[in-house]
Amino acid sequence: MAEHPTGIPIQLEPLVVRVLAPNASPYTYTGTQTHIVGMTDLAVIDPGPDDPGHIEALLRAIDSRPVKAIVVTHHHRDHSPATRPLQSLTGAPIVGAAPFDLADAGARADASFDAAYAPDRVLAEGDSVTGDGWTLEAIATPGHTSNHLAFALPETKALFSGDHVMGWSTTIVSPPDGNMTAYMASLEKLMGRDDRIYYPGHGEAIDKPQRLVRGMLGHRKQREGQILRLLRDGARPIPAMVERMYVGLGAQLVPAAERSVLAHLYDLQTRGLVIEEGETWRTTA
Incomplete structure (x- = not known):
């Protein structure tokens, strides 16, 4: 470089x-x-x-x-x-x-x-x-x-x-x-x-x-919106969400994306918008 x-x-x-x-x-x-x-x-x-x-x-x-x-x-x-x-x-x-x-x-x-x-x-x-x-x-x-x-x-x-x-x-x-x-x-x-x-x-x-x-x-709020839209279509595990949200992401960056989605889910959970069920998450509405 x-x-x-x-x-x-x-x-x-x-x-x-x-x-x-x-x-x-x-x-x-x-x-x-x-x-x-x-x-x-x-x-x-x-x-x-x-x-x-x-x-x-x-x-x-x-x-x-x-x-x-x-x-x-x-x-x-x-x-x-x-x-x-x-x-x-x-x-x-x-x-x-x-x-x-x-x-x-x-x-x-x-x-x-x-x-x-x-x-x-x-x-x-x-x-x-x-x-x-x-x-x-x-x-x-x-x-x-x-x-x-x-x-x-x-x-x-x-x-x-x-x-x-x-x-x-x-x-x-x-x-x-x-x-x-x-x-x-x-x-x-x-x-x-x-x-x-x-x-x-x-x-x-x-x-x-x-x-x-x-x-x-704005970017983080956009990611939050993606998560909620995916979960409104049905409960999903985090890897399935990452696959849909981060199209074309290099394999070495997938773990970071999964941790980021988890952080968003915890935030949404504290606000009463999602629920964790085993390895999957779903919306409360």
């Missing part, structure tokens, strides 16, 4: 540099994007996988400047494992999303959880970390994971959206930690903000964020 070079610092604006990790996959697109915020002292957002080459690239971009904080949006292994070696090398505290111990035997299609993630300080809605000329304010955006945070940079009206809003695809919402009800509420929350630009964990910067978020809300 020559058009997406890994390990090379790219200046997005005076306060923000992006470094792409070499972990491209069907679920990470071109790879995880680490963002470095600041000029004289720094914050490193989502340092990514524990890849020696990527960590070396981050150190070159840091260029011996003090790191005030290693900031984490959520605890998936394509975002947080590099916190440990980077902390050892810089002495910076790990701050951000809460740690989470998920006991789930169910199938997973997204990046698995980083069981060793251990922040020094957990941030909640409105908490912040600061440095010379920059502030990162935590915005709680659960849905992709229960502990997901976005981070606003009020000095330039930018938002680091992690995996909640990505620049290439809608995010995976995989129960039980992923929650469609929370995800939709978090999108609505962002619609009420006036951020100028989003810097996501995957994909290009989003310079018309309100338009994209509005489209994501």
